[in-house]
Amino acid sequence: MSDLPVRAVPRPVRSRGQWSFSALALPVSGVLAWGAQDHAARASVPQPGQGTAENIHVHAAPVPPVEYLPQANPVGQPIRMPATVHHPSGHQYDWGVFNRDNGEAAGFGPVGRYGVARWAEDWSTLRNRAKRDDPFDVLKYIPLTRSGSAWISFSGETRARNWFENRPVLGAAHVADSGRFTVRNLYGADLHLGTHVRLYGELINADAGGWRPYGYGSTYRKQLDAQQAFIEVKGHVAGAKAGFMFGRQAFLDMPAYVLYYRMSSSVPLAWNGFRAYAAWSRVRVDAWDFVGTDISPHGMFHDTEDYSTRLYGVETTWAPPDFTFLGQAGYSFLDLFYFGTKAGGGISGVSAPSFAVQQGMATRNNFGGRWHGIAGPVEFSVGGIWQGGAFRATGPDSPSRPINAWSFSSNAGYRLPHDRFHTFVGMQADVFSGGDARRNTVGTYSQPFNPQLTYVDASLTVSESNMVDIGPEVRMTFFRSLSVMARYPLYWRYSTQAPVSRPGALQYAYHYNGSFIGMAPQATLTWQIGPHLSWGQTLSRFMTSAALNHAGGSSGTYYMSNLSFRF
Numbered sequence: 001m002s003d004l005p006v007r008a009v010p011r012p013v014r015s016r017g018q019w020s021f022s023a024l025a026l027p028v029s030g031v032l033a034w035g036a037q038d039h040a041a042r043a044s045v046p047q048p049g050q051g052t053a054e055n056i057h058v059h060a061a062p063v064p065p066v067e068y069l070p071q072a073n074p075v076g077q078p079i080r081m082p083a084t085v086h087h088p089s090g091h092q093y094d095w096g097v098f099n100r101d102n103g104e105a106a107g108f109g110p111v112g113r114y115g116v117a118r119w120a121e122d123w124s125t126l127r128n129r130a131k132r133d134d135p136f137d138v139l140k141y142i143p144l145t146r147s148g149s150a151w152i153s154f155s156g157e158t159r160a161r162n163w164f165e166n167r168p169v170l171g172a173a174h175v176a177d178s179g180r181f182t183v184r185n186l187y188g189a190d191l192h193l194g195t196h197v198r199l200y201g202e203l204i205n206a207d208a209g210g211w212r213p214y215g216y217g218s219t220y221r222k223q224l225d226a227q228q229a230f231i232e233v234k235g236h237v238a239g240a241k242a243g244f245m246f247g248r249q250a251f252l253d254m255p256a257y258v259l260y261y262r263m264s265s266s267v268p269l270a271w272n273g274f275r276a277y278a279a280w281s282r283v284r285v286d287a288w289d290f291v292g293t294d295i296s297p298h299g300m301f302h303d304t305e306d307y308s309t310r311l312y313g314v315e316t317t318w319a320p321p322d323f324t325f326l327g328q329a330g331y332s333f334l335d336l337f338y339f340g341t342k343a344g345g346g347i348s349g350v351s352a353p354s355f356a357v358q359q360g361m362a363t364r365n366n367f368g369g370r371w372h373g374i375a376g377p378v379e380f381s382v383g384g385i386w387q388g389g390a391f392r393a394t395g396p397d398s399p400s401r402p403i404n405a406w407s408f409s410s411n412a413g414y415r416l417p418h419d420r421f422h423t424f425v426g427m428q429a430d431v432f433s434g435g436d437a438r439r440n441t442v443g444t445y446s447q448p449f450n451p452q453l454t455y456v457d458a459s460l461t462v463s464e465s466n467m468v469d470i471g472p473e474v475r476m477t478f479f480r481s482l483s484v485m486a487r488y489p490l491y492w493r494y495s496t497q498a499p500v501s502r503p504g505a506l507q508y509a510y511h512y513n514g515s516f517i518g519m520a521p522q523a524t525l526t527w528q529i530g531p532h533l534s535w536g537q538t539l540s541r542f543m544t545s546a547a548l549n550h551a552g553g554s555s556g557t558y559y560m561s562n563l564s565f566r567f
Helices: 028-037 546-550
Strands: 041-044 055-058 150-165 178-193 197-211 222-237 240-249 271-279 283-294 304-318 323-325 328-351 357-375 378-393 400-402 405-415 424-432 467-478 482-487 490-492 516-519 522-528 533-544 556-566
Touching: 178 222, 516 546
Parallel strands: none
Antiparallel strands: 041 055, 150 178, 150 556, 178 197, 197 222, 222 240, 240 271, 271 283, 283 304, 304 328, 323 328, 328 357, 357 378, 378 400, 378 405, 405 424, 424 467, 467 482, 467 490, 482 522, 490 516, 516 533, 522 533, 533 556
16 A cells, blocks of 8 residues: 655654654544554654654555445545545556546446455555555465466455335335345455456355345345356557456446446346456546346356346546636546346336336337536536337237437535535435326336436335436535435426336336325435444435325335445
């Protein structure tokens, strides 16, 4: 990890060769937060008796604990971090300006000390044994040759998650006071054969239980199987850092509210196929063609390719020149993308008359973009997508129905300067088009492949279809290891001729007059207990409108606890 000069302190040197380091004392809150992650101070000291100044540099901790595993956010992290902190101390590959913020702009998901995709972490700096400061570092870099050019890194995560819901999914689950408990294990190995070839493999198993449970399926229970297994070939091509990945892999090069990693359930989303990428100093390009993974078969190592499910496309990100705003530095990223999805069954169903779900096969062509970044104290994200394509209902001689849908997503806020709690105050507003079940054209926007469900609703009651939402949010960080986010969104139907949507491309069958769905005050507290242990808790109360209650809906309380161990 690199030395970060924090302060140069001129001070006379004692004549007897003793020096005072009292200036390096950390405040109590810092000691509590950083714990064993603090590093010794380094001093550049002249010979005793010389009347010159002494320069003392602190070998700073790489990232505050709250950033050990940054989550995908439309407007950055709980604590704003300079890009120089992330590489190499943040265990992220060097992607230049694309490492800024939580590193999502590089196209491989958020990366702090750990990444959502574990193969996005770079532990090669531990080749220098002096940089090893954690008991698990012995597993993060194991040389296989004398030169160290061939090496292997092991990673692991065990997560225990439990929920309590007194009236799940607006009462549609037909259970009361449901308690669910899940556990999953993800353990991987990252083999590097020189600087140009690497192989990554990851195993998974998961189980679920509880009282009055509902909704469990293959995404919650899984016997031992291969979650990821791919080969990557990389190098420099035409002045770019380029690579080609082939096999079963996670894919995170989309805004999280469009496509993510299926974090809410136990079995993450994995794809089979290829991905090619190239990153220059301020432009990068990514292209991919995948088929899904069929996780429904029972038994060990039974997952296979699902050729009825496809994801393909191309994306480019441009980092415009840095600028200043309100006297402070600013930067941004512009994403432009096309991607296509093909899916059948329930995840591609559309609404039919009487708000029934008509199942079939949908091909959606998505053209969109996103502009996001930091302008001084302002953090922002704004994006839009237009969907075309066709839907064909299940059954012989079913006619094809055209798709014409769209979405708009935005989040902006103000980071209080010089605030010890790194307070962010902002507003989120989104529009997801809804259609008319009586018309031939499908006008309801839908993303079938697990967008980040908590983006619009932490209680997972409603989702990103036929909806307008707006609400304030506040984020604060305490002791550098404890972060709090509070939101108060309000929800409306975009079209009263289409039903309210729920996660999993499902729909509620409630008929009611009016657009207002309800509101859901919610708060999430995340405590990074140490480098390897984190505990997150979410509490939400979804309060349905009077009209929706009259139609059979119900308000409900949602609580989730998430305890994770990782190395």
